[in-house]
Amino acid sequence: MPGLKLSVLIEYYPILLEGLLWTCILCAASIALSLVGGVPLALAGISRNRLVRWPCGFFVWLFRGTPLLLQLFLIYFGLPQIGIYLSPMVSGILGLGIHYAVYNSDVMRAGIVAVERGQHEASRSLGLSRAQSMRKVILPQALSSVTPALGNNLIALLKESALVSIITVPELTLSAQRAISETFRPFEFYFAAGAIYYGINYFLELGLKRVEMKTALSR
Amino acid sequence: MVKVINVYKRFGDNEVLKGINLEVLRGKILVIIGPSGSGKSTLLRAINHLETLDDGEIWIEKVQVNRPLKGRKFEKHINRIRQDMGMVFQHFNLFPHMTVMENITMAPMLLKKTARSEAEASARQLLAKVDLADKVNFYPAQLSGGQKQRVAIARALAMEPKVMLFDEVTSALDPELIGEVNKVMKKLAEEHMTMLIVTHEMRFAAEVADNVIFMADGVIVEEGPPRRLLHNPTQERTQRFLAEVFK
Numbered sequence: 001m002p003g004l005k006l007s008v009l010i011e012y013y014p015i016l017l018e019g020l021l022w023t024c025i026l027c028a029a030s031i032a033l034s035l036v037g038g039v040p041l042a043l044a045g046i047s048r049n050r051l052v053r054w055p056c057g058f059f060v061w062l063f064r065g066t067p068l069l070l071q072l073f074l075i076y077f078g079l080p081q082i083g084i085y086l087s088p089m090v091s092g093i094l095g096l097g098i099h100y101a102v103y104n105s106d107v108m109r110a111g112i113v114a115v116e117r118g119q120h121e122a123s124r125s126l127g128l129s130r131a132q133s134m135r136k137v138i139l140p141q142a143l144s145s146v147t148p149a150l151g152n153n154l155i156a157l158l159k160e161s162a163l164v165s166i167i168t169v170p171e172l173t174l175s176a177q178r179a180i181s182e183t184f185r186p187f188e189f190y191f192a193a194g195a196i197y198y199g200i201n202y203f204l205e206l207g208l209k210r211v212e213m214k215t216a217l218s219r
Numbered sequence: 220m221v222k223v224i225n226v227y228k229r230f231g232d233n234e235v236l237k238g239i240n241l242e243v244l245r246g247k248i249l250v251i252i253g254p255s256g257s258g259k260s261t262l263l264r265a266i267n268h269l270e271t272l273d274d275g276e277i278w279i280e281k282v283q284v285n286r287p288l289k290g291r292k293f294e295k296h297i298n299r300i301r302q303d304m305g306m307v308f309q310h311f312n313l314f315p316h317m318t319v320m321e322n323i324t325m326a327p328m329l330l331k332k333t334a335r336s337e338a339e340a341s342a343r344q345l346l347a348k349v350d351l352a353d354k355v356n357f358y359p360a361q362l363s364g365g366q367k368q369r370v371a372i373a374r375a376l377a378m379e380p381k382v383m384l385f386d387e388v389t390s391a392l393d394p395e396l397i398g399e400v401n402k403v404m405k406k407l408a409e410e411h412m413t414m415l416i417v418t419h420e421m422r423f424a425a426e427v428a429d430n431v432i433f434m435a436d437g438v439i440v441e442e443g444p445p446r447r448l449l450h451n452p453t454q455e456r457t458q459r460f461l462a463e464v465f466k
Binding site (some may be wrong): 126128137177 | 225269301302304306308310312313314315316329330371375378
């Protein structure tokens with residue numbers, strides 16, 4: 001093929017591998033944060049207490065209404081101005097994690113609201129407290145019914161993780177750029193990075209399908 | 220055992236309970252009948268505090284349901300008192316993400332800290348009692364309506380309640396499945412479980428009830444032993460209802 005030289009990939013693959021590793025760590029941590037953070041946000045969103053619900057609503061509105069890139073800039077470049085210094089990696093995890101926690105919370109909230117009222121009444125009538133009923137009866141059903149929607153968010157998170165290359169996290173996209181600046185071979189490296197993203201996504205989807213199957217069996 | 224004193228309840232402008240008084244003694248069975256919208260389900264739900272009262276008192280033995288003991292948080296109080304009342308619903312409300320076994324053992328293990336082995340042993344006994352010993356590891360979705368309702372009864376019994384509340388438990392069932400649920404309730408009656416039963420099954424009411432209450436428009440119109448109330452009602456409103464039902 002004229003102009004294409006795939007052999008550079010073989011020469012520079014350690015850089016891409018390193019990028020892959022960082023992307024995996026970054027995404028695993030932000031996915032965990034986005035899921036764990038989504039639950040309290042969802043619960044706050046349906047709280048009867050306005051002092052809980054309103055601030056949470058504002059928080060959700062703020063993070064959903066502004067670009068993720070801007071949020072990353074704010075965390076990485078802006079926070080040091082008020083004395084908070086975070087490493088690029090931590091900034092990236094926080095930015096991605098919180099941004100998607102907000103999206104996840106909305107999905108989870110919908111799931112919780114969709115659980116039949118009778119489920120709550122049945123568990124309360126057995127003597128479970130509101131919190132016990134939420135934990136044992138409502139949340140498991142809510143989460144299993146929204147697994148596909150949460151999966152979409154997680155896949156989006158994985159792809160958007162490329163944005164954190166701009167705040168110098170040495171993840172896959174930035175690694176590709178580094179390799180390109182040494183080899184002047186953008187097509188090969190961007191293409192390779194794309195293939196790797198696709199590969200990670202493939203495994204993520206596989207995992208999600210599994211979770212879906214497992215939770216769907218019981219219904 | 221259960222005492223309802225001058226209970227009032229309204230939903231917006233709609234007054235659904237207008238001064239209800241009743242008492243059920245230990246081991247007795249009270250059946251509540253009446254047209255839909257008469258407030259009978261609301262009354263049963265109010266006893267379990269699934270509906271709050273506007274006025275009146277509900278007592279289970281020496282404890283008032285709708286008011287906490289001195290110095291106790293209401294939420295704590297109600298969670299405790301609900302353990303003494305087993306409630307069975309029209310739409311079963313089994314937990315779909317749990318097996319039959321987990322449905323039954325969850326509450327005793329969580330609330331009474333019963334050991335798993337012990338909880339499972341008594342769950343097996345309860346399942347044998349409701350003729351479902353072979354469905355231990357099934358999920359609710361794999362059961363028929365009648366089977367679901369029997370599991371729901373076993374689930375309520377697992378907390379060893381002092382009184383059982385049945386809210387139209389056969390109304391959502393296919394006719395041929397009603398009998399198996401009624402049979403279980405009769406079994407409980409033979410064991411002298413105190414029960415409040417809201418139902419549309421007049422024949423069943425006649426068989427198990429010690430006392431029948433006829434409710435209409437939020438008041439108790441007539442009360443008496445089943446033979447008299449169902450066959451020789453004195454009130455015109457009761458006569459009209461029964462004539463309609465037995466037509």
